[in-house]
Amino acid sequence: MNTGAEQQLDIYDITIVGGGPAGMYAAFYSGMRAMRTKIIEAKEELGGFMRTYPEKLVWDVGGVDPIRCEKLIDSLERQARTFDPTIVFGQEIAQMERRDDQVFVLTSKTGKRHYTRTILLCAGRGMTQVQKLDIEGANRYELTNLHYTITDLSRFKGKRVLISGGGDSAIDWANEMEGLAREVIVVHRRQEFTAHELPVAQMKAFAQVWTPYSISRLYGTGDKIGRVELAHVDNGEIMPIEVDEVVVSHGYDRDFGNLVHWGLEREDYGISVDPRMCTSQPGIFGAGDFITYGSKVRLIAGAFNDAVLAVNSAKIYLEPTASDMAGVSSHNARFFEKNKAISNL
Ligand SMILES: Cc1cc2nc3c(=O)[nH]c(=O)nc-3n(C[C@H](O)[C@H](O)[C@H](O)COP(=O)(O)OP(=O)(O)OC[C@H]3O[C@@H](n4cnc5c(N)ncnc54)[C@H](O)[C@@H]3O)c2cc1C
The missing domain is CATH 3.50.50.60 (FAD/NAD(P)-binding domain)
Incomplete structure (x- = not known):
């Protein structure tokens, strides 16, 4: 339970930096794990790099008919909002500091501070400029x-x-x-x-x-x-x-800003993570195009898979006895009420 001081600071379980497909799917999945979630996106809209090809037809997302990318963004955003995460726009995260009590403080370029117990970096190609x-x-x-x-x-x-x-x-x-x-x-x-x-x-x-x-x-x-x-x-x-x-x-010019100066191990193509999407620093995880590992797939589908693994790792970091993964959606209690509301199920 939060102490009074923590409530004042508004500490989240997980803060996702970047609102592309990795960040959006992570927000949905962390909701499945009942984690208090915040997404911080530097731009004024979700979608990430997909916003650069809105008219293109996307064929290679499992179970989705060929779909205009902008429509896929809409679906992902609706899904991301399922468990009402806090979504912050227009703030590029620049600095990270870990307090003695292990709470992270993320500071945006505008000076706004965000408090969180875990960080999930989904910054993709960084701040891309055409x-x-x-x-x-x-x-x-x-x-x-x-x-x-x-x-x-x-x-x-x-x-x-x-x-x-x-x-x-x-x-x-x-x-x-x-x-x-x-x-x-x-x-x-x-x-x-x-x-x-x-x-x-x-x-x-x-x-x-x-x-x-x-x-x-x-x-x-x-x-x-x-x-x-x-x-x-x-x-x-x-x-x-x-x-x-x-x-x-x-x-596009890629600009990772300060994120790559947080002391996280990195390789040419991104921040290094282990098979459970853990970076070299405890409590900081990564997903999507921002990270790299041997079999990394730089696709929307790859971002989803990373997001699931990263959120599960964040959950276990916070609660070591938690199960390895969320209950599957077809049996997950988080959906019982929502299922009732969907009359044709
Ligand atoms: C031309 C093109 C076509 C493609 N077509 C397909 C396709 O058909 N199918 C497919 O599966 N994949 C396709 N891809 C790949 C796909 O777009 C990427 O794999 C996917 O967008 C990666 O998602 P992401 O969430 O990791 O990162 P991104 O989509 O790059 O999103 C990262 C987000 O993080 C934000 N951000 C960055 N730094 C910060 C910061 N410091 N603070 C706050 N926010 C920050 C950015 O503004 C951005 O919104 C294509 C890629 C390209 C280049």
Whole structure:
């Protein structure tokens, strides 16, 4: 039971840093384990990296029909809220301190403090920032026809679309526009694409391809880009191209901020965890793309599995005699009342 002072400090059983698929699923599962849960998300919405491909169809989540990513985020968020966790938006956690009584104090960049007995790091790729076009004045077109992500494919119908980038996202967008856009032009600064071979071959079969070129200038018609100037990367040759829409897919800068300076062991691809998702510091656990271990799967399904293991470890850290895992949902008492409320069960 909490003492008066603890109640004043509002100490949670588990605080999840990051509200992507790992964090959202962890919040649901910690509710199944009757843990008082808080999620802290730096952005103003849940969803994590999935917010960068909202229009894409996701096929590889078990038991879910092909689904637009934004719909999958909605389902995950509803599920995350099942047991009413506290959800805090707009706070990037920067500092962690462990008090003598083993309670952690997490401090956000805005100076807000959060008290918790365990921490679950689900920070994914950290604070990702889209890599924007490094051309003066480019930002003035961001509200019209310069796109860094695509939220509505239908706006490209019948248009002449130029896509800059050579990775999976750029080539996927190009392929999604086949038959929709009037013309698709793909520009990449290297001769070879880094995207997978098959989609590249598919794209080359219908798109106009310029390599190794990069966008050197944008010419506006009113508040829109009307023409793009491409420059050959080696000899500087200039190629003007008329366009209706420009999509730039140059990837993301990853910024893990202070989280990686908390003294946790790490490898190239993330914070190291053991098979039960324990980091090198007692009471701190990890799940999703933020962590790494031998067989780590960087997929939504992989994040779910990590989340279950991490929450179970946090529960046992708090209550060493607790069972290894939550009761399965089909028999878990936490759902009895909720099941009654769902009339068709
Ligand atoms: C283009 C692309 C397509 C993909 N398609 C698929 C697919 O079809 N199927 C599939 O299964 N997977 C897909 N993935 C992979 C999938 O998106 C990731 O595996 C998944 O998003 C990882 O989830 P996560 O919760 O670990 O991290 P993230 O989704 O990265 O979420 C991390 C969250 O933590 C927050 N955060 C970071 N630092 C802090 C901090 N200090 N304080 C507070 N909050 C913080 C971030 O703002 C973010 O919201 C795709 C990935 C890419 C790049």
